[in-house]
Amino acid sequence: MAKLRFELTHQRGEFVLNAAATLPEAGVTMLFGPSGSGKSTLLMALAGLLHGEGVVAHGDQCWQASARRCFVPPHRRPLSVVFQDGRLFEHMSVEENLRFAWQHGHGATPIAWDVVVDGLGIAPWLKRRPQQLSGGQRQRVALARGLLVRPAWLFLDEPLSALDAPARSEILALLEGLKADLELPMLWVTHSIEEVERLGDQVVFMDSGQLQPPQSLQAAIRQPGTPLFREEAPVALLTGTVSVPCDGYGLSQLQLGESRLFAHAVTAPIGTNVRLRVPAASVTLSRAPLEETSALNQLPAQVMSLGEVQGHQQLVTLALADGQTLLAQVTRRSLQMLDLQPGEQIWAVIKAVSVL
Numbered sequence: 293m294a295k296l297r298f299e300l301t302h303q304r305g306e307f308v309l310n311a312a313a314t315l316p317e318a319g320v321t322m323l324f325g326p327s328g329s330g331k332s333t334l335l336m337a338l339a340g341l342l343h344g345e346g347v348v349a350h351g352d353q354c355w356q357a358s359a360r361r362c363f364v365p366p367h368r369r370p371l372s373v374v375f376q377d378g379r380l381f382e383h384m385s386v387e388e389n390l391r392f393a394w395q396h397g398h399g400a401t402p403i404a405w406d407v408v409v410d411g412l413g414i415a416p417w418l419k420r421r422p423q424q425l426s427g428g429q430r431q432r433v434a435l436a437r438g439l440l441v442r443p444a445w446l447f448l449d450e451p452l453s454a455l456d457a458p459a460r461s462e463i464l465a466l467l468e469g470l471k472a473d474l475e476l477p478m479l480w481v482t483h484s485i486e487e488v489e490r491l492g493d494q495v496v497f498m499d500s501g502q503l504q505p506p507q508s509l510q511a512a513i514r515q516p517g518t519p520l521f522r523e524e525a526p527v528a529l530l531t532g533t534v535s536v537p538c539d540g541y542g543l544s545q546l547q548l549g550e551s552r553l554f555a556h557a558v559t560a561p562i563g564t565n566v567r568l569r570v571p572a573a574s575v576t577l578s579r580a581p582l583e584e585t586s587a588l589n590q591l592p593a594q595v596m597s598l599g600e601v602q603g604h605q606q607l608v609t610l611a612l613a614d615g616q617t618l619l620a621q622v623t624r625r626s627l628q629m630l631d632l633q634p635g636e637q638i639w640a641v642i643k644a645v646s647v648l
């Protein structure tokens with residue numbers, strides 16, 4: 293595994309790409325930005341499908357260096373690209389599509405056939421032609437084909453955006469399961485906050501052809517005025533370890549450092565790390581632990597910052613005892629009553645949270 297470093301420029305009509313970054317060699321990097329910001333253009337330029345000016349290097353391998361007239365053609369770059377529309381070979385069966393990828397692949401990453409085919413639930417359709425599959429099934433095959441090439445990098449250009457919500461959610465769940473078994477860096481183009489929350493490890497924000505430096509998902513959420521929450525309600529993402537599995541009330545207990553958290557519908561066994569989604573609107577603040585409350589979770593936290601006022605609401609960034617970030621959206625009036633200042637200790641009161 294190696295980092296992907298690039299400095300690329302390209303003009304497309306009025307649009308100018310001017311993007312430089314070094315992408316980490318592990319995990320899923322989400323390239324997030326509004327429509328027309330240049331995400332697909334950058335992906336195509338990195339893949340060599342579009343000839344930008346500048347440098348692209350994978351570890352010590354040069355893929356492109358305009359000054360040296362070096363340009364590795366797309367099929368020789370050890371990557372695969374999964375597009376929004378699958379682009380399967382229609383004259384071949386699903387199995388032939390996959391075997392073709394397996395036999396002609398890069399072999400740059402050890403990925404097992406069964407892990408991919410079973411992980412994406414494709415075995416029942418191996419003998420079918422792509423025309424006999426639904427949109428969601430086709431995308432699962434396209435993802436499998438992209439993985440079976442065993443690339444050094446997997447690029448995904450809005451792979452789920454043509455699907456309806458249930459199909460998208462099903463594939464996200466399959467990919468979450470598969471991700472742990474794959475040591476494959478991915479660059480995932482999206483403007484879906486759900487995809488970022490569920491699968492992202494790092495985020496790169498893109499706007500008007502330019503990039504912000506890569507940052508961890510947690511840092512991206514904490515960034516003041518983060519583009520992630522321009523159109524969506526703010527959430528925090530926490531990682532916890534299952535300590536007590538689902539009880540008679542449908543609740544599981546999770547450990548976050550020394551703190552314990554109740555969550556709904558966790559099916560994972562004891563010891564599993566899970567990602568938790570806590571909407572800022574479901575967190576209230578108290579100066580002292582509450583005695584008689586229906587809220588199951590009360591965690592000690594430190595106030596890190598008070599965000600801008602949005603209408604009559606204000607976002608408070610909190611650090612939990614184990615260092616993870618929690619967000620609370622409270623009314624300006626409550627905040628005045630509490631008279632909170634950065635650095636102060638507080639109790640975060642949360643209803644049982646949902647698990648991603």
Ligand SMILES: Nc1ncnc2c1ncn2[C@@H]1O[C@H](COP(=O)(O)OP(=O)(O)OP(=O)(O)O)[C@@H](O)[C@H]1O
Binds near residue numbers: 304305306325333
């Ligand atoms: N073939 C083309 N000729 C000229 N301009 C183009 C061409 N394709 C794209 N563009 C322009 O390049 C810019 C970036 O497009 P691009 O598709 O990379 O954005 P994007 O962030 O991927 O958008 P979306 O999320 O809607 O797919 C846009 O302003 C677009 O109008």
